[in-house]
Amino acid sequence: MRKIQYLSLLAALILGQTAACASELRIVASLPALGQIAQGIAGKFAEVKVLAHVGQDPHFVPPKPTLARHLARADLLIAAGLGLEVGWLPPLIEASRNDVIRPGRKGYLDGRYVLTKVLGKPQGKITRELGDIHPEGNPHWWMDPLNGVRLAQVIAERLSQLDPTHADAYRQHAASFAKQINARMPDWQASLQAMSPLVSYHDSYLYLIQRFALHVTDFIEPKPGIEPSTSHLDALVNTIQQGKVNGVWLEPYHDGSIARKLCELAHTPCRLMPDAVKGEGFVGYISMFDLLATGGQ
Numbered sequence: 001m002r003k004i005q006y007l008s009l010l011a012a013l014i015l016g017q018t019a020a021c022a023s024e025l026r027i028v029a030s031l032p033a034l035g036q037i038a039q040g041i042a043g044k045f046a047e048v049k050v051l052a053h054v055g056q057d058p059h060f061v062p063p064k065p066t067l068a069r070h071l072a073r074a075d076l077l078i079a080a081g082l083g084l085e086v087g088w089l090p091p092l093i094e095a096s097r098n099d100v101i102r103p104g105r106k107g108y109l110d111g112r113y114v115l116t117k118v119l120g121k122p123q124g125k126i127t128r129e130l131g132d133i134h135p136e137g138n139p140h141w142w143m144d145p146l147n148g149v150r151l152a153q154v155i156a157e158r159l160s161q162l163d164p165t166h167a168d169a170y171r172q173h174a175a176s177f178a179k180q181i182n183a184r185m186p187d188w189q190a191s192l193q194a195m196s197p198l199v200s201y202h203d204s205y206l207y208l209i210q211r212f213a214l215h216v217t218d219f220i221e222p223k224p225g226i227e228p229s230t231s232h233l234d235a236l237v238n239t240i241q242q243g244k245v246n247g248v249w250l251e252p253y254h255d256g257s258i259a260r261k262l263c264e265l266a267h268t269p270c271r272l273m274p275d276a277v278k279g280e281g282f283v284g285y286i287s288m289f290d291l292l293a294t295g296g297q
């Protein structure tokens, strides 16, 4: 008798599990910060995989077959878009043979669905002389926490379409995230303000800079994606020494030796300012701004 009870309990557990798996959505995010927001919105109702890892250059991710396999099973792909992943994501989508997640389909979303205004759109004709420029505008938009809030709302709405049963939970998660971000904004504003004006390596912080009204006096890259020459670095040292620059910001994936040399010569702090940190869900995304506000690492 006891054995029969045990077996029926086991069967119920297995059936229950199968039912849960069948209803579980599969989300893939191109970048860690986007994946953290997606995880926070989806909670236990979806599995989230991230293609790039923390500290990896989002412009260049090796398109390995394992990444295409994640995409093959995805119901929703979340990308930064605006050309950021142009070198590696389209071939992965192609290799995945998953039509659901192609741009324009219900299973795809990127910055275009989130942003009310794209910053840093190049003016005039785009030529090779402009460097490795982002022709659709600056794609590093998740570096503005309020864009993170908008992304959360867009994900909540999209998940509500894909899985209407849990729509209330998705919307509640988005509302709670907005509250958490808004509560932190004044502290972030005060701390980041104290680090301005600054010199930045690449134009990755444009959305952060504008949101918190910081001032960037110059870039280490003379043009996006172009390594600085010695004369450009000499000129930078001069400007930094003359003005009151409060440090040089660089992404962990850029050449730290050039920046460190510059900081040493100009007697200014070098700050490693990441575009993602490790951490689960909303906590991970919020921790990134906490870290940036204390000067990064």
Ligand SMILES: [Zn+2]
Residues within 6 Å of the ligand: 059, 134, 139, 140, 202, 203, 204
């Ligand atoms: Zn870029």
